[in-house]
Amino acid sequence: MTQATVYREATASPLSEFLAGARNTLPLIVGAIPFGIIFGALAINSGLSFGGAMAMSLFVFAGSAQFIAAGLLAAGTGWPVIILTTFVVNLRHVLYSATVAPHLRPLPQHWQIPLAFWLTDETFVVVAERYTRSSALSYTHWYYLGSAIFMYFNWQFCTFLGLTIGQLLPNAAGWGLDFAMPVTFIGMVIPYLKNRPMIATVVVSGLVAVVAYPMPNKMGLMVAALAGIVSGVLVEAVLKRQGAHE
Amino acid sequence: MNEVYLIAGMALVTFIIRYSMIAVAGRAEFPEWLNNALRYVPPAVLTAIITPAVLMPDGPDIKLNGTNPYLVGALIAFGVGWVSKNLLLTIVVGMGAFLSWQWFLSS
Numbered sequence: 001m002t003q004a005t006v007y008r009e010a011t012a013s014p015l016s017e018f019l020a021g022a023r024n025t026l027p028l029i030v031g032a033i034p035f036g037i038i039f040g041a042l043a044i045n046s047g048l049s050f051g052g053a054m055a056m057s058l059f060v061f062a063g064s065a066q067f068i069a070a071g072l073l074a075a076g077t078g079w080p081v082i083i084l085t086t087f088v089v090n091l092r093h094v095l096y097s098a099t100v101a102p103h104l105r106p107l108p109q110h111w112q113i114p115l116a117f118w119l120t121d122e123t124f125v126v127v128a129e130r131y132t133r134s135s136a137l138s139y140t141h142w143y144y145l146g147s148a149i150f151m152y153f154n155w156q157f158c159t160f161l162g163l164t165i166g167q168l169l170p171n172a173a174g175w176g177l178d179f180a181m182p183v184t185f186i187g188m189v190i191p192y193l194k195n196r197p198m199i200a201t202v203v204v205s206g207l208v209a210v211v212a213y214p215m216p217n218k219m220g221l222m223v224a225a226l227a228g229i230v231s232g233v234l235v236e237a238v239l240k241r242q243g244a245h246e
Numbered sequence: 247m248n249e250v251y252l253i254a255g256m257a258l259v260t261f262i263i264r265y266s267m268i269a270v271a272g273r274a275e276f277p278e279w280l281n282n283a284l285r286y287v288p289p290a291v292l293t294a295i296i297t298p299a300v301l302m303p304d305g306p307d308i309k310l311n312g313t314n315p316y317l318v319g320a321l322i323a324f325g326v327g328w329v330s331k332n333l334l335l336t337i338v339v340g341m342g343a344f345l346s347w348q349w350f351l352s353s
Contacts, residue, residue: 027334052249059257064295069256079248083255092291093263099284101271112272116265121295125288179316179344180337182299183323185292187336190327192289201286202293209294210301210308221294228290233283 017139021126021146028122029154031184032063034177036155039066040162041169046074050163057159061117061152063181065089068218088217092225096124100144103131107141115141118148125188196239201232296320315351319344 036057043053048070056066065086072082096119104112126147130140192198205228212220276284300320301308312318323340330336 079252086256087259095287097267101267119264182296183340187333205290205293206297209297213298224294225290229286232286
């Protein structure tokens with residue numbers, strides 16, 4: 001992400017921001033491809049129709065929730081329970097929504113609504129990094145759009161691939177391609193490990209996520225993320241106080 | 247028909263969550279402490295997804311040894327990422343390490 005983000009702010013235009021957003025999302029696309037294909041392959045076996053699986057990718061557009069929904073469907077779970085589970089699994093997006101909200105605030109609704117719909121883990125992290133850099137010309141919503149559209153069309157294409165050729169691959173879900181998501185996220189966390197508050201966040205969140213894993217409906221994820229955020233804020237406050245006393 | 251309810255419901259709850267805070271921020275500005283705390287969201291959420299996926303790939307048991315290809319792949323990916331600071335290289339090498347370790351264990 002580092003070398004690709006070096007472009008001249010002075011010459012930034014909607015198009016250059018759009019392309020930069022797409023370009024900086026490219027590595028994450030690599031990680032999302034196997035995920036989309038496996039979803040397509042799983043969906044058919046879970047009892048979803050071809051059109052239903054495609055519609056889920058088109059209208060829900062939430063990888064991990066779609067995966068869990070396919071698993072629950074295969075187990076014969078009723079739709080109200082699946083919708084409730086989707087709600088809990090996607091709760092982390094409240095944090096993403098809050099983080100991007102101040103930056104989307106000046107935009108009209110016809111920008112806010114599609115950008116909210118396209119808010120994924122990947123686009124969120126790419127855009128959050130962009131927000132930490134100067135935005136005097138503030139075409140950052142074009143940057144966001146470039147990342148989001150790239151992720152969206154890739155997800156549709158990979159779902160389609162999984163639904164069609166995924167059937168030809170025996171037991172595609174058992175190949176361990178599910179490692180693609182954690183390995184992508186590892187690469188995304190590393191740039192944050194620059195100071196002690198961020199390291200505290202990562203250590204606490206990682207440990208709590210393991211301890212709280214047995215909580216129902218992946219609630220452990222939210223508990224861990226909140227514990228990590230609080231730890232980072234506390235360490236930052238302590239360091240600031242120490243600095244003030246020295 | 248149930249499929250229509252399922253997809254419409256999932257789409258609706260997902261969008262409401264994603265739009266929620268954007269709607270709130272349109273009415274009131276967030277306090278400074280909240281904006282500061284939100285800087286920790288990306289590493290916190292990503293790590294909370296990573297550690298269970300890597301340390302307990304088959305459910306509730308923690309597997310902290312070389313028979314866990316997820317752990318081996320994750321450690322190698324972290325090392326490559328830390329040194330190279332290159333995201334694409336981290337993903338490709340990590341995935342390759344994981345797949346070859348898994349193959350090595352099963353053969």
